[in-house]
Amino acid sequence: NAGVTQTPKFRILKIGQSMTLQCTQDMNHNYMYWYRQDPGMGLKLIYYSVGAGITDKGEVPNGYNVSRSTTEDFPLRLELAAPSQTSVYFCASSYQGAEAFFGQGTRLTVV
Amino acid sequence: GENVEQHPSTLSVQEGDSAVIKCTYSDSASNYFPWYKQELGKGPQLIIDIRSNVGEKKDQRIAVTLNKTAKHFSLHITETQPEDSAVYFCAASLPYGNNRLAFGKGNQVVVIP
Numbered sequence: 549n550a551g552v553t554q555t556p557k558f559r560i561l562k563i564g565q566s567m568t569l570q571c572t573q574d575m576n577h578n579y580m581y582w583y584r585q586d587p588g589m590g591l592k593l594i595y596y597s598v599g600a601g602i603t604d605k606g607e608v609p610n611g612y613n614v615s616r617s618t619t620e621d622f623p624l625r626l627e628l629a630a631p632s633q634t635s636v637y638f639c640a641s642s643y644q645g646a647e648a649f650f651g652q653g654t655r656l657t658v659v
Numbered sequence: 660g661e662n663v664e665q666h667p668s669t670l671s672v673q674e675g676d677s678a679v680i681k682c683t684y685s686d687s688a689s690n691y692f693p694w695y696k697q698e699l700g701k702g703p704q705l706i707i708d709i710r711s712n713v714g715e716k717k718d719q720r721i722a723v724t725l726n727k728t729a730k731h732f733s734l735h736i737t738e739t740q741p742e743d744s745a746v747y748f749c750a751a752s753l754p755y756g757n758n759r760l761a762f763g764k765g766n767q768v769v770v771i772p
Contacts (some may be wrong), residue, residue: 552702579758588668590748590764591703596758606759638702642758645692651703 549574551638554639554651561629561658565587569624569654571639577649579642582620584635585653591638597622627659661686663751665763673771678691678736680747680766685730692732694723695748697765705750707734739770 574581578599581619583606585592593606597616611633613625622641626633636655642648660686669720672678684692690711695703709716709732710724716723736743746767751759 560772582758588764593759596757596759604757639704644758647705648758648760650704652697652702653694653700 551575552639552641552649552651554637554654556654557582557652558655558656561656562576563629563658565633566625566627566631566653567629567656569626569637569639571624572620573621573639573642573649573652574617574620574644575620575649576584577643578619579644579648580616581642581648582612582622582639583638583642584608585659586635594624594637607627626656631658634658660688660763662755663749663750663761663763665707665749665766666762667762667766669769670689671769672739673772674739674741676739676769678734678739678743678770680734680749680768681731682733682749682751682763683729683731684751684761686751686754687727687730689751690754691752691760692723692725693750693760694721694734696751697746697748701747706747736768739768741770741772 552573581596582594595614597603639651640648692707696706697703722735746765749763753759
């Protein structure tokens, strides 16, 4: 099993550009999550999904969108990149009641 | 909502000594408390977790204790080694929260050889 795979690992965006952060997991987990990590601030939940076709907002959803068309994939979309979205993004998955597995992260810089 | 706080924010220990990190949480209905270790440039990885029906759990050199009355739980690392140097995050489950977790801000642990 590859676990949780995120692409790309690094990206630089200009203000106003859009991009999609990819996340896929091969563990057949029903729950998937997107977090952002800012220095000294821990992990903040952006969006999450409890299964294919179902998504919901977390603590900091503004400026982001997600979709969950399959169990495996949970892409995160930034439509109009802003400097405040400079962060490290982590995707995670879990099976109900069990530990969450994290990807390696995507470091995004918006200039 | 759930509020999780970690103390101290940084901790330096001599190799071989013990390290203790404490977390407090606000919602007494939380029932799952994991600890994650994050090494530089990597994603967080679960190292130990505890559920509210247990007071203590141990796995080799690491242990977690839970005090539900005081609403705090602690990570204990004994016989620290340089590879224990990392950022450690505690988390608490959100009651009725669809498997969501509220994370603390993290502790930087530095083990001095």
